[in-house]
Amino acid sequence: MHHLSLSEVSIILVEPSDTQRKIIIKQLAAADINHVEAVGSVKQALETITKQGADLVVSAMYFEDGTGLDIIKQLKSSDSHAATPFMLISSENRVEKLEEFKQSGVAAILPKPFTPDNLSKALKASLDLINSDELDLELFDVHDVRVLLVDDSKLARNHIRRVLNGLGLQQILEAENGAEALTLLKDQTFDLVVTDYNMPEMDGRELSEFIRFNPETSHIPIIMVTSESSASLHMANIHQTGVNALCDKPFEVNEVRKMLVSLLGQ
Template identity: 65%
Template sequence: MQNLLISDLHILLVEPSDTQAKIIKGLLTREDVHGVDIVKNVAQAKEEIAKHNVDIVVSAMYLADGSGLDILESLKNDVSTSNVPFMLVSSETSVQKLEKFKQSGVAAILPKPFEPIHLHRALNTSLQLLNTEELDLSLFDINHVRVLLVDDSRLARNHIKRVLENMGIEQITEAENGAHALTFLKDQEFDLVVTDYNMPEMDGRELSEYIRFNPLTTHIPIIMVTSESTSSAHMTNIQQTGVNALCDKPFESDEVRAILVNLLDQKEGS
């Protein structure tokens, strides 16, 4: 199947403000996106999505009959639409409110107002979720890479799993938290662990420390995915526990691709 281009995209824009909708549509047109339908609320968005002719949903956070989160969760909980990328456009800065979107599998979050470069990056990120490009490793067959994916959010796991599968990774074992992950680590071999940081029972830090201090697992590379800023002092301390790489949520293909090339080729060649 031929990969989509930005010019091929059909976007559903959910924006209650006529002025904002016009501005965003104009910026999309500048990015060579010409298939844009505009609706104003959750009900209209769900009606359009049900027609199955939407490639990406771009939505404001606050709508008259609900929020963008209602649309996102509806998308991700329906098997027929779970692969449709969702981009949030919002001036909201509340960490708690944005966290809900990150845990539900948002592809990109754009500040309002945003610059064209922000939109360009978000479109490319969403496009990578729609397209498949197998990762070419010189010392490792990507189809044989065994990954343990740990996250307490099913929707977040689905998003990360999709990014990995689009790169050619087929062997992915899912765990709901660190304690659940331990049951797999004791019985199976893995080439990579991708774990969330904030989880109940056993968080990502505790899991990473177990992996590093256990002689049978100490060699496994660890990628930690977090909603916190990866440049914060707190996350720098986390990295000192033996985590090989930190990734922000949303989990972006370009960043992950570079990390995998570095970790897996380096691991196999060491």
């Protein structure tokens, strides 16, 4: 299977400022990316994506006719373009605003202004999504690994599922919260649980405690996905609930690959 290099990646850049577009295009060129189609509005972005597609959409947050969230939601709800990575570039630092993008399956969030190192890391995360290879596990056929995916956001579940599918995991059942997950755990067998932390009815902490203290499920590895800092009060003691690994949103392929090799290769 051919892997795209940075020099082969085609990007749709969505940025309302002419000056900012020129700056970003110059920085992308310095990172060896030269196939860039630049547009300035949500409407133009959606038309261009529909007409010609791209390997990666790079977008600002705010436009006169909407926000980057409108773009990513349309992107992720399209059968043709749902797998296209979306990178946000924004000076926005309000947690609740960035949270919306994290829950929607953004591949990377790049601060504005950004450094070459910031850009390189974000491009690598996006390229990993495009070029994902199946895991090679000693103890499992990766296609046989049974996964329970728990997240109250459908967009987030879709993104996580695509990442897991790209790594070769195909047997994935979904639940919208911990309570729904418990019903599935009682009736079926799983090799791995991937759960969000913040959910209604029963959150990831409560679900993890149930899994770990129930003899029939205590052996199942748990990856908790969260947009909260690992240093936050909520997350500081999360490993005490029996969670095996913490994974940040955006849900990055390389990080997840390492976790799965460690958890399923034992």
